[in-house]
Amino acid sequence: MRAAVIVFPGSNCDRDMVCALNLAGHEVISVWHKETELPKNIDLVAIPGGFSFGDYLRCGAIAAKSPIFKEVLKHIERGGYALGVCNGFQILTEAGVLPGILQQNIKTKFISKAVDLRVLNTTSIFTHRYVHEEPISIPIAHHEGNYFASSDDLKKLKDGDRIAFKYIDNPNGALEDI
Template sequence: MKAAIITFPGSNCDRDLAQAFERAGADVVRVWHKDSALPAGTDVVGVPGGFSFGDYLRCGAIAAQSPISTAVRAHAARGGYVLGICNGFQVLTEMGLLPGALMRNAGLKFMCKTVGLKVAMTDSAYTSGYVLGQTIQVPIAHHDGNYTVDAETLALIEGDGRVAFRYAENPNGSMGDIAGVLSENRRVLGMMPHPERVVDPLNGGTDGQPLFQGLIGNMALA
């Protein structure tokens, strides 16, 4: 399985995300935001956290207009997998691959700590390695992580079972305690917490491992 990890000016979690995919058994290729195409044979695109383009205009808005973004949209349209974490989640909403927007935290402060996440569904490649209702410990580090969406779309997301993870204790005001949401075909996942930071016991935990292992395993069986 081949994972393409995108780097924008201001990305700072791209190396962590690459290593998480490598640990799960993927072949990783690094992609610069000015590239116009993804590497041949790409199975999953990873859009990392950080502060792309300094978070100017809106978080992720400029990154969503980068040359590589056209290729990412096309990859998703073909049914390819895309994982966006933290700033990557913001980028995916700006690309139009996921509904909603990530607004300023309710407390108007940057938050950096480990939080409990409840696994809200297991009917996706990303969540198949967990148990429904399981609580995992995953770090957050964001200033604009308040997931916001209109009432009609929220009802649709909830009704379709597309909420992947919820905060056990909501740290940022996200509607429905939503920490991660999936596309209609469940192949695009955006989440604010950082599972790539908990794939090695030396970093304080391994609760992120099942996400990457489940994803790579399911793609291999597809």
């Protein structure tokens, strides 16, 4: 698989994403956010976290206006894979690729710790090696991880089996532990 990792000003996890994708056996190309085209034959666009645009309020909205994002949206519309981690997930929600928004954590504090998730979807390229309902532990680090979506969007996510994981012990107030 060929992957493009989008790099924004302030990003500091793009190199981690490149390393992880390389370790998984993928060919990876870093793409600066001001580029206007993705490299040819890209299968996956990865949007890393790590203080994109300084990690200010709604940095995802700023990143989603970057020149490369038009091509990212076309890639997704063609059925290409996209992965958003941390700010990358926020960017995908702000761009309208994923429904909902990320709000400030319910206790308005930065959270950095290991949490347990329950696997709900095992049919995607990202989750197919997990066991349904299996608990897994992952690190989190965020100030705006409180996911919220309208009841209509939540119904669409559920009906489409688009919720991959849920918190076992919700650390941030996210709607329905998503």
